[in-house]
Amino acid sequence: MSTLTEIPLTPAALSDxxxxxxxxxxxxxxxxxxxRYALLTIVGFIMIYPxxxxxxxxxxxxxxxxxxxxxxxxxxxxxxxxxxxxxxxPYTFAxxxxxxxxxxxxxxxxxxxxxxxxxYGFARFDFPGKKILFAILIATLLLPDVVTRIPQYLLFRxxxxxxxxxxLFVPQWFAWEAFFVFMLVQFxxxxxxxMEEAARVDGANxxxxxxxxxxxxxxxxxxxxxxxxxxxxxxxxxxxxxxISTVEKYPISLALKLSIDATEAFNWNQxxxxxxxxxxxxxxxxxxxxxxxIEGISTGGxxx
Amino acid sequence: MAELQLRSVEKTYGNGFxxxxxxxxxxxxxxFMVLVGPSGCAKSTTLRMIAGLETISCGEVRIGDQxxxxxxxxxxxxxxxxxxxxxxPHMKVHRNLSxxxxxxxxxxxxxxxxxxxxxxxxxxxxxxxxxPKQLSGGQAQRVALGRALIKQPEVFLFDEPLSNLDAKxxxxxxxxxxxxxxxxxxxxxxxxxxxxxxxxVEAMTMGDRICVMKDGHIMQVAxxxxxxERPANAFVAGFIGMPEMNLVDAVLTRQDGxxxxxxxxxxxxxxxGLGKRIVGPDxxxxxxxxxxxxxxxxxxxxxxxxGTVANVEFMGHESNLYLRVGEAxxxxxxxxxxxxxxxxxxxxxxxxxxxxxLHLFTAGDNxxxxxxxxxxxxxxxxxxxxxxxxxxxxxSAGDDKLGRGTPHELVGR
Numbered sequence: 076m077s078t079l080t081e082i083p084l085t086p087a088a089l090s091d092x093x094x095x096x097x098x099x100x101x102x103x104x105x106x107x108x109x110x111r112y113a114l115l116t117i118v119g120f121i122m123i124y125p126x127x128x129x130x131x132x133x134x135x136x137x138x139x140x141x142x143x144x145x146x147x148x149x150x151x152x153x154x155x156x157x158x159x160x161x162x163x164x165p166y167t168f169a170x171x172x173x174x175x176x177x178x179x180x181x182x183x184x185x186x187x188x189x190x191x192x193x194x195y196g197f198a199r200f201d202f203p204g205k206k207i208l209f210a211i212l213i214a215t216l217l218l219p220d221v222v223t224r225i226p227q228y229l230l231f232r233x234x235x236x237x238x239x240x241x242x243l244f245v246p247q248w249f250a251w252e253a254f255f256v257f258m259l260v261q262f263x264x265x266x267x268x269x270m271e272e273a274a275r276v277d278g279a280n281x282x283x284x285x286x287x288x289x290x291x292x293x294x295x296x297x298x299x300x301x302x303x304x305x306x307x308x309x310x311x312x313x314x315x316x317x318x319i320s321t322v323e324k325y326p327i328s329l330a331l332k333l334s335i336d337a338t339e340a341f342n343w344n345q346x347x348x349x350x351x352x353x354x355x356x357x358x359x360x361x362x363x364x365x366x367x368x369i370e371g372i373s374t375g376g377x378x379x
Numbered sequence: 380m381a382e383l384q385l386r387s388v389e390k391t392y393g394n395g396f397x398x399x400x401x402x403x404x405x406x407x408x409x410x411f412m413v414l415v416g417p418s419g420c421a422k423s424t425t426l427r428m429i430a431g432l433e434t435i436s437c438g439e440v441r442i443g444d445q446x447x448x449x450x451x452x453x454x455x456x457x458x459x460x461x462x463x464x465x466x467x468p469h470m471k472v473h474r475n476l477s478x479x480x481x482x483x484x485x486x487x488x489x490x491x492x493x494x495x496x497x498x499x500x501x502x503x504x505x506x507x508x509x510x511p512k513q514l515s516g517g518q519a520q521r522v523a524l525g526r527a528l529i530k531q532p533e534v535f536l537f538d539e540p541l542s543n544l545d546a547k548x549x550x551x552x553x554x555x556x557x558x559x560x561x562x563x564x565x566x567x568x569x570x571x572x573x574x575x576x577x578x579x580v581e582a583m584t585m586g587d588r589i590c591v592m593k594d595g596h597i598m599q600v601a602x603x604x605x606x607x608e609r610p611a612n613a614f615v616a617g618f619i620g621m622p623e624m625n626l627v628d629a630v631l632t633r634q635d636g637x638x639x640x641x642x643x644x645x646x647x648x649x650x651x652g653l654g655k656r657i658v659g660p661d662x663x664x665x666x667x668x669x670x671x672x673x674x675x676x677x678x679x680x681x682x683x684x685x686g687t688v689a690n691v692e693f694m695g696h697e698s699n700l701y702l703r704v705g706e707a708x709x710x711x712x713x714x715x716x717x718x719x720x721x722x723x724x725x726x727x728x729x730x731x732x733x734x735x736x737l738h739l740f741t742a743g744d745n746x747x748x749x750x751x752x753x754x755x756x757x758x759x760x761x762x763x764x765x766x767x768x769x770x771x772x773x774x775s776a777g778d779d780k781l782g783r784g785t786p787h788e789l790v791g792r
Binding site: 272276280287288294 | 393430431432451452453454457458459461462463465466467468469478479482483526530
């Protein structure tokens with residue numbers, strides 16, 4: 076058998092100088108790459124520009140705000156942040172941040188626990204009516220949110236939960252978000268059952284199997300669930316608007332609106348500064364959990 | 380360690396499909412029992428019923444003196460090794476090993492000493508701090524074995540544990556597992572093992588006894604030698620052995636008490652010893668002869684089948700010779716030394732069965748062996764010490780519904 080070194084080299088391979096065809100191909104490849112990257116850079120810049128402008132404008136003075144569409148401030152100032160933090164109410168923005176967390180944290184924890192329990196049930200156990208129940212669950216995905224607002228409001232009013240955070244997170248303790256349940260069910264289906272069976276043979280009961288074996292394997296999907304829920308909660312405007320009436324209890328989303336309502340001449344730099352701050356928790360959480368998040372949303376992600 | 384008994388065990392699924400048809404099986408204390416059969420023969424289902432991972436529709440499973448039908452897997456005193464290892468991916472090896480012990484609330488000291496012992500036996504000490512994804516296939520399988528071993532169970536269950544390994548590693552793991560079984564027996568801690576595989580080489584090399592299954596029925600339970608030399612029926616005969624046993628339709632006739640066989644118009648006499656062992660009336664039968672038991676002879680030799688060579692496969696140490704006799708096909712294994720002057724495709728040659736090695740089965744795919752003799756009725760006619768030693772085991776085979784599970788039943792019908 077001949078080795079590679081024994082294979083006679085072609086004349087073209089022997090000479091160092093590239094042929095005309097090779098030069099042409101190389102030039103074309105370079106040009107193509109240049110066009111590709113240029114186009115992507117331009118489109119990418121256009122897409123991210125509003126965010127850049129938001130951050131840039133939060134350091135502008137109010138007068139400079141609409142004088143130029145360029146994001147870079149001429150005279151950068153943090154006055155927007157200082158004034159914005161104070162707000163036009165007796166409370167600082169710290170209060171509103173805390174309020175948001177009081178909703179987001181129990182909501183995220185409740186969603187993670189309840190969705191996992193329900194998804195585990197649907198993915199791993201057979202029980203009478205399973206197919207119908209799952210179909211109903213999926214059907215609720217198609218139900219517009221707004222349809223349930225009024226009955227929910229009436230219900231929570233009867234329970235005396237108005238102007239409390241309870242209506243904003245208690246439903247999530249009962250696997251209210253069908254989307255998350257569906258996502259976790261799909262993820263669970265991709266995980267082989269042998270690990271759970273091995274745990275059962277090792278003596279684990281159903282709950283122990285769930286906690287010690289399934290949940291760790293489900294972690295990427297769970298991180299995605301938590302992340303989505305956190306971001307959605309931080310961004311939720313309608314929910315707090317309906318149920319929260321006391322300014323002291325306002326979350327960030329309402330507080331931002333408050334600063335627009337409060338004054339006739341809007342202090343845009345304050346509003347933008349606070350918007351940047353409002354975005355920060357979601358961004359921080361996202362970048363912390365980015366690796367798991369990507370793994371989680373690209374379902375099927377466990378090795379056999 | 381304990382013995383394992385299956386009594387009329389059935390499995391019927393929700394859609395009415397019956398996977399296991401009332402099987403009976405006894406696995407003695409410290410015995411290595413292999414369940415073998417083609418895909419879909421319910422060998423894994425049977426194992427999973429023993430483990431408690433599958434419910435038992437009917438019958439009972441007994442481990443030691445306890446009926447375990449209604450016990451959860453963790454309470455049955457079993458340990459299982461899965462085909463794809465099923466190691467917990469988020470736990471390091473030492474935690475994988477000790478998971479069961481920790482659940483049972485074992486002390487830290489016990490866990491430590493057990494982990495040390497098991498990792499020593501399986502030579503996985505240096506892997507203890509690795510995650511399963513950092514292990515090779517063979518290493519992962521050893522860890523899976525360790526996880527079973529550390530529990531010191533009554534019965535070990537293996538579900539095709541070597542299927543995911545490459546051929547070389549499979550061979551070495553095979554030796555490792557059998558060595559381990561022997562070692563435990565020598566140390567006075569015999570391990571009762573039920574091992575599922577579809578690979579007959581694994582079955583033949585590892586099992587003290589082998590249970591051959593088909594379509595949810597037990598075909599035969601016997602030690603490897605008996606299974607090979609005295610298959611209870613045509614299915615077992617065809618399943619065990621490489622290349623497969625030749626099974627062709629034939630007609631059995633007796634003239635003046637001398638039996639002969641006719642295949643495709645060619646008649647051969649049946650030697651005396653074998654002739655006396657044949658039970659059953661004259662008529663259509665299936666002739667079974669292993670490829671290794673056919674001798675190459677000149678065409679039209681008395682006592683040989685003459686036909687045309689359809690193909691010759693040179694395998695290195697031997698050749699497979701395919702002979703067409705009318706509508707019947709024969710394969711013969713001929714030694715490689717004989718390849719010079721060996722027939723070529725299209726040649727006319729004769730193949731003579733080594734008389735005493737012939738098997739006769741009743742007609743049909745699962746026809747019972749009618750050439751084992753009436754002495755088998757009394758529990759075996761073997762003068763072979765090995766057979767005698769395992770004879771008691773052989774009687775435990777059973778498939779009452781079909782009545783074809785044991786030679787005993789076959790002849791009795």
